[in-house]
Amino acid sequence: DISIVPFRPLAGNSYIPTPKKIGYRKSIINIQNNSDHECFKWAVTSAVYPQNTTNPERLSTTLRENSKKFDWSGINFPTPLDQIARYERQNPDYTIYVYGYDSGEDFDVLRVCENPEGKKKICLLFLRNKHTSHYCWIKNFNRLLRSEVTNHHGNHEFCLRCLRYFQTKQKLEIISKIALSLEQLEL
Numbered sequence: 001d002i003s004i005v006p007f008r009p010l011a012g013n014s015y016i017p018t019p020k021k022i023g024y025r026k027s028i029i030n031i032q033n034n035s036d037h038e039c040f041k042w043a044v045t046s047a048v049y050p051q052n053t054t055n056p057e058r059l060s061t062t063l064r065e066n067s068k069k070f071d072w073s074g075i076n077f078p079t080p081l082d083q084i085a086r087y088e089r090q091n092p093d094y095t096i097y098v099y100g101y102d103s104g105e106d107f108d109v110l111r112v113c114e115n116p117e118g119k120k121k122i123c124l125l126f127l128r129n130k131h132t133s134h135y136c137w138i139k140n141f142n143r144l145l146r147s148e149v150t151n152h153h154g155n156h157e158f159c160l161r162c163l164r165y166f167q168t169k170q171k172l173e174i175i176s177k178i179a180l181s182l183e184q185l186e187l
Helices: 039-048 061-067 081-090 141-149 169-186
Strands: 094-102 107-111 120-128 133-138
Touching: 039 061, 039 081, 039 094, 039 120, 039 133, 081 094, 081 107, 107 141
Parallel strands: 094 120
Antiparallel strands: 094 107, 120 133
């Protein structure tokens, strides 16, 4: 038997409302770009230049002006995951982590940065539904994931690479240094 299925690469597209399960956590800024397919641009810009307004999800003229401070040349919109490395090369002060979320499912690590030292980390959530996909900025990573693993309301520190959690930031840093050392030994 031969089955033919259309190939649909992962690429951010147009606005998708935040799923209710994660929307109440107030940890995501989901820019409402109904008229274009540049959700990657708006998510990155809102992470670097957060809007201090009553509705930070609105696509404002200030956000549009701030987006001009980045080098977007050669980046396609909608932006596939493999072009994020190009963005990082063109804007070397930033590194981007992307996490996936399908409604009703768990979080997945879709993309991690290989060399995050000395760079501003931007965490994006990649939402998908049957027809489209969309990038959002994760403004509070720990708050987003905390209720997935525990009912405890205290802080937990999550590893950006593997999504494991630790009780303190010091424990996370110790484990991260050990993991980095092991990776370098394997190379």
